[in-house]
Amino acid sequence: MYSQFGGVNMITELNKQEFYKVRHITDQCNNIEVRAVINGINPGWVYVDHPTEITAALIWTRGQAGFQVVGDSQNKHFLNGLEAYMTNYIEPKLKKLNINWVEISGENESWAETIQAIFNKRNISNDIQHVFKLKGDMESSEFQDENITIQRIDRELLKSRRFGNQSFLEDKISHFWDTIDDFAQHGFGYIASHNNDVVSLCISAFVADQTHAIDIETLEGYRRRNYGASVARAFVEECKLNGINPYWDCSPENTGSIRLAKSVGMSLCFNYKIFWYNLM
Known part of the structure; x- marks a missing residue:
């Protein structure tokens, strides 16, 4: 089943059996959490710009209680509907889980600028995260x-x-x-x-x-x-x-x-x- 908001070609929630449709975007993601959810290993939610022709996605990882946006950071349909979708659909779900904040990150600097612009009315804060890998x-x-x-x-x-x-x-x-x-x-x-x-x-x-x-x-x-x-x-x-x-x-x-x-x-x-x- 799909849940849609804002009309055709806006934002659609995928069920777990359909997460594979986003792999062409997430396979190259640096952040492992996104790939873990899309591969069906770890639990999460996935929201996309279109049920089949996907170019952008918002992915929530339960373990982090946070979101990451991936794909085309200039997708007008997705960007125009994202804040309203968060307000009307996602934030109520978070509150039911007793989560009283939204944490969101982007795959690259382009997404960082886009996130800042979309949520600039939310008194949004930001910081960086470090990722370490085995090298020595x-x-x-x-x-x-x-x-x-x-x-x-x-x-x-x-x-x-x-x-x-x-x-x-x-x-x-x-x-x-x-x-x-x-x-x-x-x-x-x-x-x-x-x-x-x-x-x-x-x-x-x-x-x-x-x-x-x-x-x-x-x-x-x-x-x-x-x-x-x-x-x-x-x-x-x-x-x-x-x-x-x-x-x-x-x-x-x-x-x-x-x-x-x-x-x-x-x-x-x-x-x-x-x-x-x-x-x-």
């Missing part, structure tokens, strides 16, 4: 803690429900994946556990072909103890063994994340611009 060797590490166990996340570990805070692990996976089985089929990860609790984890958040976007989190109270570095190191080592390309996305202000990315051999690959505004 890991820093040597002598970190050891006999009270911490590093384990690979697999189906057996997930089904065992052996951890006191199992919900921390499951909620983190469910944030990016439709099901735990989807994660186990397409992604992988590592945890650090202490006293039968998961205290740090590093997982595949988005997957497109042989590229895995990393999500990493360490519980408050266990930070600055190298637990995050330990699970990130294990994750990247497996990537190197299996020909997987790790992909690390973070803000310039997140100096700890940048330092950690560099410590496991990753280097800045590209930047992209993001915009956001609050929903009233």
Whole structure:
């Protein structure tokens, strides 16, 4: 089923079985999250300028709770209807999910200028994001803690429900994946556990072909103890063994994340611009 707004040739929402129609636009996208949604691996929404002759698309990734616009940044039909479509159709959907902001980015500088122009009445803010990829060797590490166990996340570990805070692990996976089985089929990860609790984890958040976007989190109270570095190191080592390309996305202000990315051999690959505004 299609949902249309603004008449013929304006904006159409595709169902998941039709996402493949956008691949001719997204296959060359730098941002893995877009390709992960279009390939049907990670959950999201897709809105296009035409049901079949697609030249521009707006893609929402659930794990990021953000949008990216791709394709022709000068498509008049798409651009003229985008703000009204956001107001009348998409923003109410976000509010039902208790999301009170819109975050949107573009594939290139042309889209960045277009986004700024379309939403200039929304008190829109902007910043850049860094993306790191594996280009070097890991820093040597002598970190050891006999009270911490590093384990690979697999189906057996997930089904065992052996951890006191199992919900921390499951909620983190469910944030990016439709099901735990989807994660186990397409992604992988590592945890650090202490006293039968998961205290740090590093997982595949988005997957497109042989590229895995990393999500990493360490519980408050266990930070600055190298637990995050330990699970990130294990994750990247497996990537190197299996020909997987790790992909690390973070803000310039997140100096700890940048330092950690560099410590496991990753280097800045590209930047992209993001915009956001609050929903009233």
